Amino acid sequence: MLMREYIILNFKTYEESTGDKALNLAKICDEVARETNARIVVIPQLTDIYRISQAVEIPVYSQHIDNVKPGSNTGYILPESIKAAGAVGSLINHSERRLKLSDIEADIRRIRELDMVSIVCTNNVEVTKATATMGPDFVAIEPPELIGSGISVSKTRPEIISGSVDAVKNLNPDVGVLCGAGISTGEDVKKAIELGACGVLLASGVIKAKNPRAVLMDLVSGLG
Amino acid sequence: MLMREYIILNFKTYEESTGDKALNLAKICDEVARETNARIVVIPQLTDIYRISQAVEIPVYSQHIDNVKPGSNTGYILPESIKAAGAVGSLINHSERRLKLSDIEADIRRIRELDMVSIVCTNNVEVTKATATMGPDFVAIEPPELIGSGISVSKTRPEIISGSVDAVKNLNPDVGVLCGAGISTGEDVKKAIELGACGVLLASGVIKAKNPRAVLMDLVSGLG
Amino acid sequence: MLMREYIILNFKTYEESTGDKALNLAKICDEVARETNARIVVIPQLTDIYRISQAVEIPVYSQHIDNVKPGSNTGYILPESIKAAGAVGSLINHSERRLKLSDIEADIRRIRELDMVSIVCTNNVEVTKATATMGPDFVAIEPPELIGSGISVSKTRPEIISGSVDAVKNLNPDVGVLCGAGISTGEDVKKAIELGACGVLLASGVIKAKNPRAVLMDLVSGLG
Amino acid sequence: MLMREYIILNFKTYEESTGDKALNLAKICDEVARETNARIVVIPQLTDIYRISQAVEIPVYSQHIDNVKPGSNTGYILPESIKAAGAVGSLINHSERRLKLSDIEADIRRIRELDMVSIVCTNNVEVTKATATMGPDFVAIEPPELIGSGISVSKTRPEIISGSVDAVKNLNPDVGVLCGAGISTGEDVKKAIELGACGVLLASGVIKAKNPRAVLMDLVSGLG
Numbered sequence: 001m002l003m004r005e006y007i008i009l010n011f012k013t014y015e016e017s018t019g020d021k022a023l024n025l026a027k028i029c030d031e032v033a034r035e036t037n038a039r040i041v042v043i044p045q046l047t048d049i050y051r052i053s054q055a056v057e058i059p060v061y062s063q064h065i066d067n068v069k070p071g072s073n074t075g076y077i078l079p080e081s082i083k084a085a086g087a088v089g090s091l092i093n094h095s096e097r098r099l100k101l102s103d104i105e106a107d108i109r110r111i112r113e114l115d116m117v118s119i120v121c122t123n124n125v126e127v128t129k130a131t132a133t134m135g136p137d138f139v140a141i142e143p144p145e146l147i148g149s150g151i152s153v154s155k156t157r158p159e160i161i162s163g164s165v166d167a168v169k170n171l172n173p174d175v176g177v178l179c180g181a182g183i184s185t186g187e188d189v190k191k192a193i194e195l196g197a198c199g200v201l202l203a204s205g206v207i208k209a210k211n212p213r214a215v216l217m218d219l220v221s222g223l224g
Numbered sequence: 225m226l227m228r229e230y231i232i233l234n235f236k237t238y239e240e241s242t243g244d245k246a247l248n249l250a251k252i253c254d255e256v257a258r259e260t261n262a263r264i265v266v267i268p269q270l271t272d273i274y275r276i277s278q279a280v281e282i283p284v285y286s287q288h289i290d291n292v293k294p295g296s297n298t299g300y301i302l303p304e305s306i307k308a309a310g311a312v313g314s315l316i317n318h319s320e321r322r323l324k325l326s327d328i329e330a331d332i333r334r335i336r337e338l339d340m341v342s343i344v345c346t347n348n349v350e351v352t353k354a355t356a357t358m359g360p361d362f363v364a365i366e367p368p369e370l371i372g373s374g375i376s377v378s379k380t381r382p383e384i385i386s387g388s389v390d391a392v393k394n395l396n397p398d399v400g401v402l403c404g405a406g407i408s409t410g411e412d413v414k415k416a417i418e419l420g421a422c423g424v425l426l427a428s429g430v431i432k433a434k435n436p437r438a439v440l441m442d443l444v445s446g447l448g
Numbered sequence: 449m450l451m452r453e454y455i456i457l458n459f460k461t462y463e464e465s466t467g468d469k470a471l472n473l474a475k476i477c478d479e480v481a482r483e484t485n486a487r488i489v490v491i492p493q494l495t496d497i498y499r500i501s502q503a504v505e506i507p508v509y510s511q512h513i514d515n516v517k518p519g520s521n522t523g524y525i526l527p528e529s530i531k532a533a534g535a536v537g538s539l540i541n542h543s544e545r546r547l548k549l550s551d552i553e554a555d556i557r558r559i560r561e562l563d564m565v566s567i568v569c570t571n572n573v574e575v576t577k578a579t580a581t582m583g584p585d586f587v588a589i590e591p592p593e594l595i596g597s598g599i600s601v602s603k604t605r606p607e608i609i610s611g612s613v614d615a616v617k618n619l620n621p622d623v624g625v626l627c628g629a630g631i632s633t634g635e636d637v638k639k640a641i642e643l644g645a646c647g648v649l650l651a652s653g654v655i656k657a658k659n660p661r662a663v664l665m666d667l668v669s670g671l672g
Numbered sequence: 673m674l675m676r677e678y679i680i681l682n683f684k685t686y687e688e689s690t691g692d693k694a695l696n697l698a699k700i701c702d703e704v705a706r707e708t709n710a711r712i713v714v715i716p717q718l719t720d721i722y723r724i725s726q727a728v729e730i731p732v733y734s735q736h737i738d739n740v741k742p743g744s745n746t747g748y749i750l751p752e753s754i755k756a757a758g759a760v761g762s763l764i765n766h767s768e769r770r771l772k773l774s775d776i777e778a779d780i781r782r783i784r785e786l787d788m789v790s791i792v793c794t795n796n797v798e799v800t801k802a803t804a805t806m807g808p809d810f811v812a813i814e815p816p817e818l819i820g821s822g823i824s825v826s827k828t829r830p831e832i833i834s835g836s837v838d839a840v841k842n843l844n845p846d847v848g849v850l851c852g853a854g855i856s857t858g859e860d861v862k863k864a865i866e867l868g869a870c871g872v873l874l875a876s877g878v879i880k881a882k883n884p885r886a887v888l889m890d891l892v893s894g895l896g
Contacts, residue, residue, distance in 0.1 A: 015294040019308025045302065046270040047309035064299030070239040072371075072427070075288030075321035078269065084243025085271035093549065097299035101541065101549040105575050127553050130578040133619070147296075171581070171619075203296070317773065325765065325773040329799050351777050354802040357843070395805070463742040467756025493750065494718040495757035512747030518687040520819075520875070523736025523769035526717065532691025533719035545747035595744075651744070 006199030030056035053086025089117030142180030165196030189222030230423030254280035277310025285313035313341030366404030389420030413446030454647030478504035501534025537565030590628030613644030637670025678871030702728035725758025761789030814852030837868030861894030
């Protein structure tokens with residue numbers, strides 16, 4: 001049986017997670033998920049979604065979608081195109097790709113209509129509350145100053161996680177809260193879960209690691 | 225031996241050119257290219273580049289790249305990622321995805337460094353001249369008011385094509401001029417070539433056609 | 449004593465509301481406000497804020513602010529700059545100038561810290577709810593399809609107004625709901641107030657009118 | 673008789689150049705211009721253009737315009753609005769406010785049609801060349817890494833200035849080349865003029881100075 005909580009890995013645009021290397025990394029995640037029964041999700045670049053979704057059993061999400069309909073939108077990311085490539089969910093409003101409020105609301109609806117999973121990234125408790133009212137599947141709270149820092153939000157700013165968890169529970173208890181920014185060890189994960197998060201969103205901690213499999217195993221040890 | 229001129233097909237984000245349908249359409253282009261010795265290029269959505277480049281022999285380009293380096297750029301299009309997926313060129317600054325001047329200049333350099341082909345779209349003779357000085361492989365002149373109109377720029381505004389061809393010849397004769405906007409028949413292609421263009425860029429004329437193969441065969445008949 | 453409800457006039461970038469004409473129009477609004485005791489607010493272009501705020505007694509707001517701090521931000525709209533010019537509030541996220549969620553949240557806080565009034569524009573009930581949680585002074589609900597249409601939202605889509613009013617009352621009763629889009633007569637205003645709005649936001653109905661004073665007098669007749 | 677070369681002062685959004693302080697600084701520039709016969713231009717924030725243009729005789733420019741026509745463009749900067757406020761020119765594409773190529777081309781034409789002066793900022797020789805073909809009145813070359821650095825481009829990267837001057841002379845000799853980035857002394861100005869620039873564009877060197885008048889006098893000493 002799968003564990004309840006999530007480890008969600010954003011591949012960003014690192015050299016270590018592009019093309020063949022992305023495929024390889026996704027396969028490692030897939031193996032760790034199978035061995036440990038952990039819920040692991042990978043979020044590769046758009047160009048790598050297809051080949052990764054063909055090769056692994058764990059869910060593959062997209063890093064971004066654009067609020068466009070099928071038609072004349074050269075260079076934009078049609079939600080239907082990521083689904084056709086095998087993605088079953090998408091990040092929305094990552095701190096490196098902030099979106100307009102009206103687009104976030106439309107994106108959440110589109111993703112729901114396509115039977116996919118939405119994770120909306122937020123930067124503070126106020127934005128988390130606003131986002132929760134729009135009913136995404138998850139919010140991922142990531143204080144921008146801690147992203148990529150190696151300083152875990154769950155340890156240094158626990159009130160942001162617990163504040164978000166409380167606020168979301170009040171406004172829209174169906175929305176899960178993910179903890180991002182600075183997560184790199186099983187202890188960080190454990191602390192996040194204790195604060196009420198239902199999982200973690202991370203990137204460099206695994207992708208830039210010398211031994212991604214070992215880091216993943218450690219992260220999983222913090223679950224459940 | 226291949227013909228000299230190009231027929232370049234932008235898949236945009238049409239339903240008819242997403243996922244399996246994109247793959248199917250690319251295969252038709254591939255067959256027509258083989259049968260006729262025409263140079264045909266396909267430009268599918270980002271998510272479809274990999275599977276199409278695996279399945280066809282004609283060149284596959286990307287609709288867009290972002291001016292980012294490998295690193296923390298969630299949701300952006302790393303030039304290296306499209307190359308890893310099998311693309312050998314990219315559109316830059318399509319009328320539906322206009323870019324900043326400084327990004328266009330940087331994109332042209334990046335694409336060149338990656339040994340790929342750049343096509344910069346422009347909207348009038350002045351912008352074509354500015355673009356030519358930056359040395360892309362091609363400029364594709366597309367008056368925005370004619371895009372998707374079915375009214376061929378080569379017929380109704382020939383002075384835009386010939387003006388662009390002359391200006392580019394003066395400023396940077398290594399840059400090829402493509403004719404976009406409203407192209408849908410072999411006659412449109414022929415007229416464009418007569419005006420000095422080295423090919424055409426089109427989308428709906430083929431993609432929305434009942435019989436894309438027949439339209440492609442007609443377009444090719446206008447070459448050489 | 450002033451009336452309770454608001455008539456808020458967005459000058460946009462119409463020729464009829466630029467420079468001397470903007471000043472003249474603001475003076476008419478000022479006179480009507482004095483004569484009728486109606487609360488009228490004018491929102492001219494940035495370049496006209498200073499001279500209008502010097503010439504009238506009614507409040508002057510800005511059409512936009514940027515989420516920037518004092519410093520190196522050439523061409524951006526520093527909140528402090530509109531205050532220094534005499535503005536006492538600002539529109540945020542107008543449908544013609546949609547903003548990122550994280551900027552809206554930061555803008556609301558900045559405006560509050562500067563003791564100014566914030567009006568956040570929204571496009572549907574979901575976005576209104578998200579906005580209300582962030583605590584602006586007002587939300588102005590404007591279905592984009594009705595803006596500039598002459599078809600009043602309060603008449604044709606009353607459920608959007610009443611739905612917004614109800615939702616805001618639940619989430620954050622300190623936030624006032626303004627009714628925008630298609631307002632042009634006193635009857636439209638009356639209907640909006642009956643649905644629970646605390647005022648209206650309009651533009652072309654007055655600015656493009658042959659006799660703006662007469663339209664304003666009619667609008668005021670719908671209040672209280 | 674006025675000198676030939678220009679000292680152009682971008683007020684950015686510094687606290688020291690907002691509202692009353694902006695007015696005061698502009699008056700100092702005006703006095704220095706009168707005393708020395710130097711051509712000095714001030715570029716305050718949008719909200720300060722009107723009151724400054726009313727108070728000084730030296731030319732006042734805008735930091736930015738948007739590519740919009742009179743109409744429904746809430747929050748955008750209509751070129752006609754800056755002219756109505758007393759501006760006689762505008763920066764376009766400042767490094768802190770980069771614009772799309774197609775907007776730069778349209779902006780240059782609009783500014784010309786309004787009988788105003790255009791200064792397009794550029795970041796390297798290639799972009800300077802592209803810009804020169806579009807015929808602005810001036811290009812201001814500012815390597816982004818030197819802006820606000822206090823390290824003068826004219827001293828440390830003279831080849832960028834001379835390369836730009838040569839390229840512009842070839843392509844469009846009617847375009848003046850301004851030297852930006854790191855200018856803070858009369859010697860920097862002198863060096864820029866020797867390299868073929870027709871003036872300098874600067875900001876912090878004067879605005880953040882304890883004694884802006886003294887810095888201005890020193891800068892002017894480098895002219896002619």
